Amino acid sequence: MxxxxxxxxxxxxxxxxxxxxxxxxxxxxxxxxxxxxxMPRPSVTSVVTNDVGEFLLLYRHRFITSRWGWEVPAGWADPGEDPAAAIAREVEEETGWRPGRVEPLVEYDALAGISTMHFQCFHATSCERVGMPTDRSEAARVEWVPEAEVAKLLVSGQVADGPSLAALSYYLGPHRLAGV
Incomplete structure (x- = not known):
């Protein structure tokens, strides 16, 4: 119907x-x-990993929920900007690390019953440290977190942000099981 x-x-x-x-x-x-x-602009997120099994995460406070938690880099694509280029820019601005490779991971509609909010999630690898984050308002800490610790953060509710929860869970679950 x-x-x-x-x-x-x-x-x-x-x-x-x-x-x-x-x-x-x-x-x-x-x-x-x-x-x-x-949402007038596309939303982009990224699971950022390195070759030793760590994930690049931001620890930050969200004033709307009054909650601290771990998140993946995320942001908006500017009008006419390629989403993969947008997330590479966001990763660098928020973390100080420049991705060498950015590949599509998954897309989803966050609130399909009430919103056009559509997320494009990418997997970023081969990152190079280029300095301090240029957007200092994004995080209190930026850290490479071992995979086992990421799983514990997910289970304990310390990753409560929807885009981060979806991206990390998808990467650690269906993406891995499909052998992609």
């Missing part, structure tokens, strides 16, 4: 997020105004 859309109007907009009311006909329910959060 497919919903029919009759129109939409913007309630709020900024370069980061837009809120719309879509006039939709929901089968079995009828016509309603459905809130939709649209």
């Amino acid at each position: 497919e919903w029919q859309t009759y129109g939409r109007r913007q309630v709020y907009g900024s370069p980061w997020v837009e809120v719309w009311l879509d006039d939709v006909d929901v089968p079995g329910i009828g016509r309603i105004d459905h809130h939709v959060i649209r």
